[in-house]
Amino acid sequence: KAGVTQTPRYLIKTRGQQVTLSCSPISGHRSVSWYQQTPGQGLQFLFEYFSETQRNKGNFPGRFSGRQFSNSRSEMNVSTLELGDSALYLCASSLGQGETDTQYFGPGTRLTVL
Amino acid sequence: AQSVAQPEDQVNVAEGNPLTVKCTYSVSGNPYLFWYVQYPNRGLQFLLKYITGDNLVKGSYGFEAEFNKSQTSFHLKKPSALVSDSALYFCAVRDETDSWGKFQFGAGTQVVVTP
Numbered sequence: 001k002a003g004v005t006q007t008p009r010y011l012i013k014t015r016g017q018q019v020t021l022s023c024s025p026i027s028g029h030r031s032v033s034w035y036q037q038t039p040g041q042g043l044q045f046l047f048e049y050f051s052e053t054q055r056n057k058g059n060f061p062g063r064f065s066g067r068q069f070s071n072s073r074s075e076m077n078v079s080t081l082e083l084g085d086s087a088l089y090l091c092a093s094s095l096g097q098g099e100t101d102t103q104y105f106g107p108g109t110r111l112t113v114l
Numbered sequence: 115a116q117s118v119a120q121p122e123d124q125v126n127v128a129e130g131n132p133l134t135v136k137c138t139y140s141v142s143g144n145p146y147l148f149w150y151v152q153y154p155n156r157g158l159q160f161l162l163k164y165i166t167g168d169n170l171v172k173g174s175y176g177f178e179a180e181f182n183k184s185q186t187s188f189h190l191k192k193p194s195a196l197v198s199d200s201a202l203y204f205c206a207v208r209d210e211t212d213s214w215g216k217f218q219f220g221a222g223t224q225v226v227v228t229p
Contacts, residue, residue: 006157020201033216033217036202042219042220042221042222043204043219043222045216045217045218056216058216074181088156090157092158098145098210099208099210100146100163100165100208102146102148102160102163103160103217104160105150105157105158105159105160106157107155107156107157108155108156108157111157
């Protein structure tokens with residue numbers, strides 16, 4: 001099976017712009033979670049989608065939003081970019097059947113905000 | 115609320131020596147525990163998980179982890195480290211009482227294996 005794919009792998013944006021990141025989960029996986037990874041804050045949970053519905057949400061401002069399509073592919077959007085949004089954004093997919101599910105991660109999108 | 119701690123920012127070990135990466139957790143109910151490894155500029159790779167049953171869990175690449183309920187720990191171990199094991203290791207926990215709860219990750223431990 002193909003793994004989790006994320007596009008693009010690298011992005012450079014300027015403050016105030018908006019950005020959309022894409023994630024394609026492993027075939028058959030219905031849950032997609034998004035994380036932000038920075039050297040200072042580590043891995044922080046953004047949100048999780050299951051069957052096109054946001055099922056869980058972390059403590060991020062409303063500038064961060066996401067959605068999931070009927071084929072389980074997910075997008076994450078960040079509006080009005082700030083310098084502090086520079087990070088590695090990781091997507092993870094799982095079957096979404098319960099707490100024992102393993103999450104499988106994509107390679108990430110490296111976002112740099114100038 | 116669930117939490118996980120990795121008390122060591124970095125672990126240094128010589129190739130061929132045993133490797134241990136420590137993890138402790140706090141949850142309300144029974145824990146579900148995971149270990150992941152991250153190589154530079156890559157996503158996280160799943161190593162192993164503990165759900166229930168045998169306290170010693172075997173995973174990928176020769177890694178294993180021991181669940182200790184009384185000490186609320188889930189330390190990752192490898193009997194003989196390789197230079198290629200040098201990477202960032204993350205412990206994560208989920209709580210059985212938190213339906214559809216998110217993973218809580220530790221801060222990560224950098225492992226450096228010297229030849």
